[in-house]
Structure formats: C-alpha cells, structure tokens
Amino acid sequence: MKKSNSSKGDLSAQIAASIRDAIVTGDLIVDERLPSETELSEQFQVSRSTVREALKRLAAQALIRTQRGATGGAFVNHLKYPDAYAQQITTSTLLLSMNEVSIATACEARYALERACTPLSAERRSPDHLATMRAEMHRQSQPGLSDEAFCASDVAFHRALVDGAENPVMSYQLAGAVEAMQPLMNMITFTARSRERIVELHTQITDALEAKNAPAADAALIELEAYTISLAQDVLKARQARQ
Amino acid sequence: MKKSNSSKGDLSAQIAASIRDAIVTGDLIVDERLPSETELSEQFQVSRSTVREALKRLAAQALIRTQRGATGGAFVNHLKYPDAYAQQITTSTLLLSMNEVSIATACEARYALERACTPLSAERRSPDHLATMRAEMHRQSQPGLSDEAFCASDVAFHRALVDGAENPVMSYQLAGAVEAMQPLMNMITFTARSRERIVELHTQITDALEAKNAPAADAALIELEAYTISLAQDVLKARQARQ
DNA sequence: AGACTTTTATTTGTCTGACAATTAAAATTG
DNA sequence: CAATTTTAATTGTCAGACAAATAAAAGTCT
Numbered sequence: 297m298k299k300s301n302s303s304k305g306d307l308s309a310q311i312a313a314s315i316r317d318a319i320v321t322g323d324l325i326v327d328e329r330l331p332s333e334t335e336l337s338e339q340f341q342v343s344r345s346t347v348r349e350a351l352k353r354l355a356a357q358a359l360i361r362t363q364r365g366a367t368g369g370a371f372v373n374h375l376k377y378p379d380a381y382a383q384q385i386t387t388s389t390l391l392l393s394m395n396e397v398s399i400a401t402a403c404e405a406r407y408a409l410e411r412a413c414t415p416l417s418a419e420r421r422s423p424d425h426l427a428t429m430r431a432e433m434h435r436q437s438q439p440g441l442s443d444e445a446f447c448a449s450d451v452a453f454h455r456a457l458v459d460g461a462e463n464p465v466m467s468y469q470l471a472g473a474v475e476a477m478q479p480l481m482n483m484i485t486f487t488a489r490s491r492e493r494i495v496e497l498h499t500q501i502t503d504a505l506e507a508k509n510a511p512a513a514d515a516a517l518i519e520l521e522a523y524t525i526s527l528a529q530d531v532l533k534a535r536q537a538r539q
Numbered sequence: 540m541k542k543s544n545s546s547k548g549d550l551s552a553q554i555a556a557s558i559r560d561a562i563v564t565g566d567l568i569v570d571e572r573l574p575s576e577t578e579l580s581e582q583f584q585v586s587r588s589t590v591r592e593a594l595k596r597l598a599a600q601a602l603i604r605t606q607r608g609a610t611g612g613a614f615v616n617h618l619k620y621p622d623a624y625a626q627q628i629t630t631s632t633l634l635l636s637m638n639e640v641s642i643a644t645a646c647e648a649r650y651a652l653e654r655a656c657t658p659l660s661a662e663r664r665s666p667d668h669l670a671t672m673r674a675e676m677h678r679q680s681q682p683g684l685s686d687e688a689f690c691a692s693d694v695a696f697h698r699a700l701v702d703g704a705e706n707p708v709m710s711y712q713l714a715g716a717v718e719a720m721q722p723l724m725n726m727i728t729f730t731a732r733s734r735e736r737i738v739e740l741h742t743q744i745t746d747a748l749e750a751k752n753a754p755a756a757d758a759a760l761i762e763l764e765a766y767t768i769s770l771a772q773d774v775l776k777a778r779q780a781r782q
Numbered sequence: 783a784g785a786c787t788t789t790t791a792t793t794t795g796t797c798t799g800a801c802a803a804t805t806a807a808a809a810t811t812g
Numbered sequence: 813c814a815a816t817t818t819t820a821a822t823t824g825t826c827a828g829a830c831a832a833a834t835a836a837a838a839g840t841c842t
Binding site (some may be wrong): 332333334348362363364365366367368369370 | 790791792793794795
C-alpha cells in the first residue's frame with residue numbers, strides 16, 4: 297500500500313489503485329483486515345470521505361467487503377465464482393450494447409467458444425446436466441411462452457452445456473459470452489416454426505452429449521449458429537424494409 | 540432510475556444499483572449526462588456524500604465518467620474494449636489466485652478456448668499478426684531473458700494468435716483466459732531446454748497459421764498444453780520434495 | 783460459578799455545511 | 813470584434829457530528 301503521489305486521477309482513485317495493487321500482488325491476503333477508515337485517512341493524509349470513496353470503488357469490484365461494529369472494518373474479499381460471473385456478465389453486456397457489435401460477430405464468438413466445451417462436456421457431463429438440458433427443452437416447447445422466457449430458457453440450456461465440461465474456469469469465461477447475447481437475442485421474434493427447429497437442434501446436441509459423441513454435438517452447434525444468424529438477418533431485413 | 544427502497548445493502552449500494560440498472564436497460568444512453576450530485580441527492584432523498592459514494596462505485600466499473608466545471612457532471616461512459624479488457628483481466632487474475640485453481644484446470648480452459656480461435660485465425664490472420672508472432676518468438680529465443688519477460692512475451696504471442704481471428708468479441712473474452720495465467724506461469728522456471736521446446740511449438744503454430752492449416756495449429760496447441768502442464772507438475776513435485 | 787443483562791468502545795454509514803479547483807459561458811473592456 | 817475578466821455551475825476535498833451495528837467488557841442475579 298504505497299503512497300504513490302505520482303499517478304493521475306482523483307485522490308480517491310489513486311488510493312483505490314494503491315490498495316488494489318496491494319491486493320493483486322498479494323501484499324494483502326484474503327480475509328485480512330484493512331486499517332480502519334480513520335487510520336487510512338491518517339496514513340494517506342486525506343479526509344475520511346476520500347478514503348471512503350476509495351473503499352467504495354474497491355467494493356464495487358468485489359475486492360473488499362465491509363462490516364460495521366466493534367470488530368468490523370474492510371476485509372480483503374474472497375472473490376468467488378458467482379461474484380466474478382456477475383461482473384463478467386455486466387461488462388460483456390455493456391460492451392456488446394455499446395459498440396455496435398453485429399449479431400454475426402457476437403454469435404461467431406459465442407458458438408466458437410461453446411464448441412470448445414463440447415469435447416470436454418461429451419466426456420464429463422453428469423446426468424444432472426443432461427436432465428437440466430432436457431428440462432429446458434421441454435419448457436421451450438410449451439406454447440404460449442413469451443419470447444423473453446424462451447431466450448432465458450435458451451441461456452439456461454447453453455449454460456448447462458458449458459457446465460457439463462466440469463471446468464469452473466471455463467464456465468466463468470463463457471458466462472459473459474452466453475449471457476451477454478440475451479439482449480441481442482431478445483430482438484428476435486421467435487415463430488412457432490423457428491422454435492421447433494431450435495428445439496430440434498437442442499435435442500441433437502443433448503443426444504450427442506449423452507452418447508459421448510462430440511463431433512455430432514459440434515455439427516449441431518454449427519447448424520444452430522448458422523440458423524441463429526439467419527434469423528437475426530431476417531429481423532434486420534424486415535426492419536430495413538419498414539424504413 | 541427507480542427509487543426502489545426494497546432491496547438490500549447500504550444506501551449508496553442501492554443507489555448505485557438503481558443507476559446501473561438504468562444504464563444497462565438503456566434508460567440512460569451513452570454520453571447522456573446524469574443529474575448533478577445535488578439534484579441526485581434530492582431525488583433519492585439522501586446526502587450528497589452518499590450519492591458520491593454511489594457514483595464512485597459506478598466509476599470503478601467504468602460505467603460513468605465525471606468531469607469538473609460548469610458543464611461538467613457524470614456521464615454514461617462509452618465502454619470501450621481496452622476498459623473491458625482491463626476489468627476482465629483484474630477479475631480473472633484474482634479469481635484464479637483466490638480459488639486454488641489448479642494449473643491443469645486453468646490450462647485446460649485456456650487452451651480449449653484458444654483452440655476455438657485457430658480455425659478463424661488460420662483463415663483471417665493478417666501479415667501483421669504473423670509478424671508479431673515471429674517477433675515474439677525471436678525475443679523468446681534470446682539468451683539472458685528473465686522468466687518474467689519470457690512469460691510476458693508468451694502472452695503477447697498468444698494474444699496475437701487470438702487477435703488473428705479478427706473477432707473483437709473473441710479477443711475480449713480470451714483476454715482474461717490468457718493474461719490471468721501469467722501469475723501461475725511465473726511460478727515456473729523455464730530452462731533453456733524448455734524454452735527451446737516452447738519456441739519450437741510456437742514456430743509450428745505460426746507456420747500452420749501462415750499455411751492456413753488449422754488442424755496443424757490445433758495439434759501444436761494440444762502439444763503445447765500438455766507440455767505446459769507437465770512443466771507445472773515438475774515445479775509442484777520439486778516443491779513437495781523440498782518439504 | 784455461571785448465565786444473563788447492561789454498558790462501553792470501536793467501526794462503518796449517513797448527514798451537514800463549508801471551501802477549493804475546474805471549466806464553460808457570460809460580461810466587460812480595449 | 814477580439815481579448816480579458818467575471819461569474820456561475822459542478823465536482824473534489826475537508827471537518828465535524830451523530831446514528832447504527834456489533835463485539836467485548838463489566839455488572840448483576842440466581
């Protein structure tokens with residue numbers, strides 16, 4: 297926790313950066329308690345408010361947690377998968393929505409990454425994973441399902457597919473790629489006809505994984521990618537035609 | 540920007556969440572100016588300090604930026620790739636270091652995802668990408684290179700490989716997987732012998748991409764993954780033997 | 783002695799009011 | 813009309829206060 301007066305930005309940003317460094321480099325270890333806000337304000341020679349703004353910055357990145365009370369304070373947080381998922385999903389979603397990423401580009405990335413999971417998933421998927429996938433497919437087949445609910449179920453299906461690889465790091469990395477697509481997918485209106493086709497491909501994928509047939513799952517995913525992109529292009533065409 | 544009094548957490552966290560929602564759902568659009576801190580404190584019926592803590596939380600996630608002065612204020616930030624990269628890398632690095640992730644698991648995820656890039660990269664890589672890769676290989680061959688510098692160059696090589704796919708979303712998703720491995724790799728002491736072997740495999744990969752031969756690049760990456768894991772296991776064995 | 787209650791000290795959370803720094807626009811001046 | 817000065821708005825920082833939570837310490841009763 298150096299008092300580097302060099303860098304740029306507001307005081308609170310500088311202090312946050314210096315504490316962040318201490319955490320990332322391991323100077324501060326998990327569950328270690330930081331000095332109290334008053335002590336920090338003395339160490340850094342700033343007011344308590346400024347220290348607090350710095351701590352809130354770190355809390356927003358889930359790097360620390362705070363507790364009130366006698367033995368309370370700010371503690372280096374053990375970053376767990378759910379926290380990391382949430383961060384990743386927020387960032388990915390915003391990145392896609394703010395950078396005019398075409399559905400084709402986003403789909404290409406998503407399906408390429410998902411296909412990286414299939415060999416592992418075909419080998420390791422548990423009955424639980426298969427059951428989840430089939431349950432979501434069943435939901436997707438029900439008439440009267442809203443487009444948003446269909447998309448949400450689609451995401452759940454693909455998450456189970458990824459989780460089947462039984463590699464938590466992979467699940468984490470894919471979380472953003474899969475979930476962040478949902479806003480883009482929500483622009484699509486799924487007809488009964490297209491839902492039927494998607495469930496058909498989902499069935500092929502699930503069957504392939506159950507049979508530990510990775511190439512078949514791969515082929516179905518490639519078809520699903522192409523089909524999704526064609527659906528999206530239909531929407532774009534229809535939109536342009538209206539204008 | 541609802542004034543949901545329901546949820547949990549501190550006031551500043553609630554306010555941050557409600558503004559974040561407004562940004563993610565598109566209620567607030569890019570470059571739009573938020574009300575001034577004083578106005579926000581009136582809207583939310585809290586003090587200015589509390590509003591400021593909320594805004595700092597959002598700034599930490601690069602969701603807003605602030606400017607001083609007459610026409611200043613807080614603006615919805617256009618989240619660009621470099622910002623998103625940085626966030627991703629910090630989160631991934633901490634996730635790996637705090638969750639006792641084995642090198643084997645991390646490597647498996649990383650190489651599976653990288654291999655998802657090779658078919659695209661073989662097709663699209665520019666002369667620039669190939670040049671970068673060869674330049675890094677040359678650096679890696681130089682004697683007297685520190686282990687950290689070798690690792691950094693290795694990361695640069697793999698980043699070029701990923702960028703070759705010419706899909707920015709993919710590059711973003713992979714940034715975490717590739718960069719976050721560096722601390723783990725830094726534990727390895729690379730002998731002259733092992734560096735030679737790694738450069739050899741890098742050469743195979745680059746040659747394969749240049750020849751647009753995706754399967755060959757894939758095979759070389761599989762070998763590289765196995766070799767990296769074996770190197771890491773040697774380190775672990777040596778460490779256990781000392782104890 | 784042991785269980786329960788009260789007090790106390792510590793720490794974060796919030797509020798208030800003030801002033802500094804920055805910046806663009808408005809007013810002034812030559 | 814151009815250059816300069818003033819003004820107003822806004823974020824950044826500070827100081828001091830009190831509320832709320834919480835665990836440890838002290839006290840009390842059986």
